[in-house]
């Protein structure tokens with residue numbers, strides 16, 4: 001079976017690395033020439049909406065999927081005329097627009113921060129009036145890793161935030177004072193069977209994920225259940241096939257959905273070594289029509305992103321239980337270049353090794 005993947009970044013690379021042992025072959029469509037997938041699978045270099053590149057990509061693939069959510073919806077719909085595409089375009093459509101996404105959560109009675117769509121300066125003033133401050137102003141589309149966002153602390157911030165973002169459709173959200181950020185990752189197969197990974201606890205800096213602990217510490221079964229129900233509702237409503245991630249804020253007993261990703265997710269990288277079947281393998285199993293594998297965690301894991309500069313690999317691998325993944329990307333400030341997963345039987349062991357790892361990553 002030949003699986004076509006739109007996007008040739010690290011997520012695509014890890015999908016192909018997980019699916020190759022299952023006897024599957026992979027083809028990527030990706031605009032960049034030195035993309036992370038270029039060294040491991042056949043890559044068609046071209047724009048996602050270039051008709052010739054898309055036709056070459058589609059020719060002979062049995063099924064298609066995508067590894068990031070900003071691929072053009074029209075290209076995905078066109079691909080559907082050649083082969084099945086999973087997750088379904090409706091999921092992509094919802095995830096590409098923060099307003100659609102939040103409205104979907106609201107329709108399913110999944111709690112979120114209060115939100116209002118903003119299309120003009122006067123609507124922003126009304127939205128601030130309704131939601132109050134502090135609040136977060138976000139672009140509805142093409143936002144990721146904290147890009148396209150401004151915090152509004154006081155009324156003085158409103159004008160500059162509008163100045164910075166006001167030329168595109170926006171969403172104003174109430175600021176949530178959360179205790180921590182969690183994510184739930186679920187996978188649904190072509191028959192509607194679902195599996196879920198244990199919640200991960202995520203730390204962001206400047207909007208970029210820097211660390212995940214998994215299974216997240218101190219998670220009562222009721223919280224895990226609630227997160228799974230939210231993910232299941234989203235997947236069932238969309239007749240979803242593949243891996244889905246929902247990022248959540250935990251505020252006391254409350255669990256609020258922030259956003260969803262219709263794809264494998266950075267906060268699930270720990271599942272490669274930390275569970276029976278990784279999020280990548282389960283995504284590939286789902287899109288290829290194979291049964292899903294167990295998501296059972298093997299001990300405790302911590303995942304740390306390598307951002308901006310490349311570390312000395314030997315110094316990291318010297319830490320027991322460390323697994324290094326480098327994506328083959330050129331260093332650039334703020335760019336995700338790789339990650340390290342630490343896995344051990346006891347959370348205390350992981351915590352001690354994590355301190356060591358973060359010291360070494362800082363170059364100390």
Ligand code: AMP
Pocket residue numbers: 113136143144145146147173174175176177181204207247258259
């Ligand atoms: P996002 O692009 O929506 O994932 O936001 C990036 C990060 O900004 C999140 O991981 C949070 O740390 C923070 N953030 C986003 N929205 C809110 C909010 N409504 N209240 C508090 N923090 C937020």
